[in-house]
Amino acid sequence: MMQAELNKQALGAAKNYIGKTAWLTIALTFLVCNLFVLCIVLFANGLMPVWIATLLVGLLTYMSYTTLHEAVHGNIHGNNPKFRWINDLCGYLVAPIIGVPYNSHKHEHFTHHRFTNIEGKDPDFIISGMRTGLLGVLLTTFKFFYVQNSFFAKNNWHTAQLKERVTYCLEILFSIGWRVLTITLVERSGIAVVVLLGYFMGGFFTAYWFAYRPHFPYDNTQRYQNTSSLIMPTWMRPFEWIWLGQNLHSIHHLFPRVPFYRYHALHREIEPILRAQGTPIIGIWNRKPIDAEQS
Structure with a gap:
């Protein structure tokens, strides 16, 4: 054929x-957000050991990106425009967890879809650096999230409307700010491990399994084969x-x-x-x- x-x-x-409203994604969003906050609160009050809290923060960080990803594609409201606000709300809620601005992520992500596996055009191609060894895996994870956060500023800032620029800046500040405040205000030892190591673990799992492994070995650009x-x-x-x-x-x-x-x-x-x-x-x-x- x-x-x-x-x-x-x-x-x-x-x-x-x-096209249908994705109620399961909405439920996932509020489950992840509530469990994330609960995990931090339980740890801060001495009701959860550091290793469990760190693992849970890592897991929930990874899971949060699925909602962000779905929101960017408009899959939460589907073909029902009156629920667009729910789609955006879900995106904004999880963005500070995964540490990628919702309002600007579509620019980077749609570019990835348009130029999948094309070096120099696909912004996610940087993740292919993980194939260089353990050090490459670690460094590439940081580089990958830097690209996710900086792509808009480097490529879309001058053409974007003021509202989009302001939203982008506020999202970056909030994503960094809640982590700084949590580490500063929570007196229990180990909070930095939970917040920072947990984030890195979730970010690494996202970068490796969501981005790197599905596209490896980055040598095919055909629609059904990339x-x-x-x-x-x-x-x-x-x-x-x-x-x-x-x-x-x-x-x-x-x-x-x-x-x-x-x-x-x-x-x-x-x-x-x-x-x-x-x-x-x-x-x-x-x-x-x-x-x-x-x-």
């Missing part, structure tokens, strides 16, 4: 998953919720308006088309091709 016809079929299937579907072994399936579907990142790049919690259903439906189009469907650890029976 011609590639164009296969793509038409995939688009037709994807339309059935697009992003992978990472299939987990059977024993890991009970823990797959931690990834929030992002291991099937190919679905997102093909159909960005599909909510994250529908990735698996759509992937199952169009898997024969993905395989015919050459989409990498590979093991999450060994990156070896996975047979249809195993996925």
Whole structure:
């Protein structure tokens, strides 16, 4: 069957998953935000050990990016414009957790979609530096989040409206400010570890599993082949919720308006088309091709 016809079929299937208000994402947003605040409060009052608080902050930091990502694409309000304010509210609520401004992130992220895996054009290409070794992994994580925060200032500042500039600055200040105030005002020893190490752990998990691994080895720019579907072994399936579907990142790049919690259903439906189009469907650890029976 011609590639164009296969793509038409995939688009037709994807339309059935697009447009509805994403109540599950809204619920995820308020769950993550409330648990994040509760974690800090419990630790500050001596009711949670530092290692548990740090791990939870890391996990919730990673999970917060899924909401930010969905909000940037307008997937929370779907095709219902009267709920646009809820979409934006969710984006603004999680942005200070993941440390990426919501109002300006769309500029960086849409550029990534437009030029996926093209060195010099894809701003996320910097994450490919993780392949250089352990030191590269650590340094690239910091560089990656620097790009997320600075892209707007470097590329869109002069053409942006005053409101967007002010919002961008306020988001940056708030993201830094709440961390400084928390570390300064909370008297319990270890608060800096919880806030800073927890953030780095969540940021690293986001950069590595959300950005780096799905696009590796960064040598293909074709629509159906520039992003992978990472299939987990059977024993890991009970823990797959931690990834929030992002291991099937190919679905997102093909159909960005599909909510994250529908990735698996759509992937199952169009898997024969993905395989015919050459989409990498590979093991999450060994990156070896996975047979249809195993996925």
